[in-house]
Amino acid sequence: MALLTTFFAFLYHLPRVYKWLLKPYYVASLILSVAFLMVRKTPGICEHLASQREDGNSCDFDWREVEILMFLSAIVMMKNRRAITVEQHVGNIFLFSKVANVILFFRLDIRMGLLYLTMCIVFLMTCKPPLYMGPEYIKYFSDKTIEEELERDSRVTWIVEFFANWSPECQSFASVYADLSLKYNCAGLKFGKVDVGRYGEVANKYKVSTSPLTKQLPTLALFQGGKELMRRPQIDKKGRAVSWTFSEENIIREFNLNELYQKSKKLSKNKGEKPAEDQLPTVLEKDETEAEPEVQEEESESKKDK
Known part of the structure; x- marks a missing residue:
C-alpha cells in the first residue's frame, strides 16, 4: 500500500519532479544514486569488474548485490510511509540509494568505495538543496x-x-x-x-x-x-x-x-x-486551559520581510 501511494504521488507531481531534476543539486544526486548501476551495466567497464555469479557474467548483479538492493527498497518504503511531500519521497530515495552505493562499491573494490565516498562528501559540502521560493505570507x-x-x-x-x-x-x-x-x-x-x-x-x-x-x-x-x-x-x-x-x-x-x-x-x-x-479567538491545547487573547486589527502582513 505504501508503495502504491508513493507511486501515485510521484505520477501526480511528475511535472514538478522534472523541474527539480533539472536543478544541479538533483542532477548530481541522481547521478550518484545510480552510479553503481551504471558501472555494473556499462559495456567496456563491467567486463573488468569482479563478480560472484556462477556463470561469471560480471555485467549483471550477483545474489549479494540483489539482496542489498532489495533491502534498500524495503528501507525506502518504510521511510516514505511518514513522508508528507514529494520532496521528502525523492530525498529519501536519493539518500538511501547513496548509502547502498557506498556498500556496493566497497564490496566490489575498496578503491572504488573510497572514491565514491569522497565524491559523496564533496557533494554534501558543495551542493545544497534548493530553498523554497514560492508564494507565502511569512x-x-x-x-x-x-x-x-x-x-x-x-x-x-x-x-x-x-x-x-x-x-x-x-x-x-x-x-x-x-x-x-x-x-x-x-x-x-x-x-x-x-x-x-x-x-x-x-x-x-x-x-x-x-x-x-x-x-x-x-x-x-x-x-x-x-x-x-x-x-x-x-x-x-x-x-x-x-x-x-x-x-x-x-x-x-x-x-x-x-x-x-x-x-x-x-x-x-x-x-x-x-x-x-x-x-476573541481561543486556542485550546489538550490538557490545558483556554487562552482568550484579543486580536489586533491591522492590515495583512507583507509577503516577506527579511
Whole structure:
C-alpha cells in the first residue's frame, strides 16, 4: 500500500519532479544514486569488474548485490510511509540509494568505495538543496526582532517556525508551511520564521535544540500576547522530542487553525471597535486551559520581510 501511494504521488507531481531534476543539486544526486548501476551495466567497464555469479557474467548483479538492493527498497518504503511531500519521497530515495552505493562499491573494490565516498562528501559540502521560493505570507525574524514583534501587541496571534537551512526536514516542510500561511494569514493570525541555525541566542531562549541529531527541527510554536501557549513537537521529561508528523492536517487540528482563523477574520472586519470578550479567538491545547487573547486589527502582513 505504501508503495502504491508513493507511486501515485510521484505520477501526480511528475511535472514538478522534472523541474527539480533539472536543478544541479538533483542532477548530481541522481547521478550518484545510480552510479553503481551504471558501472555494473556499462559495456567496456563491467567486463573488468569482479563478480560472484556462477556463470561469471560480471555485467549483471550477483545474489549479494540483489539482496542489498532489495533491502534498500524495503528501507525506502518504510521511510516514505511518514513522508508528507514529494520532496521528502525523492530525498529519501536519493539518500538511501547513496548509502547502498557506498556498500556496493566497497564490496566490489575498496578503491572504488573510497572514491565514491569522497565524491559523496564533496557533494554534501558543495551542493545544497534548493530553498523554497514560492508564494507565502511569512515574516522572517532575526535575533533582534523576534521578541519585539511577538510582544508588540497582545491581540496578535503568531505561529512561528524555528528552522535551520541545513535541515532536510525543514527544507521539506517549507512548502507546507507556506501553503498554511496563504490559507490562514489575516490581521489577527500571522506566520513567522526564525533561523535558529543562524541565531543561536534565539534557539537558547526558546529552548530549541539545533544539534544535527535532534528531532526538534522544525519546531512550531504558537504565541499569544508574546507568551508561548503550545508547540510541536512536544518535549518529554528527559528533554527529547516526541515524534510528530508535520502534515498540514495535523497542524490544522492541533493548532485549531480553522476556529482561530474564523474568529480572527471577524475581528479584522470591525476596525475601530474594541472586540467583545466572547469574540476573541481561543486556542485550546489538550490538557490545558483556554487562552482568550484579543486580536489586533491591522492590515495583512507583507509577503516577506527579511
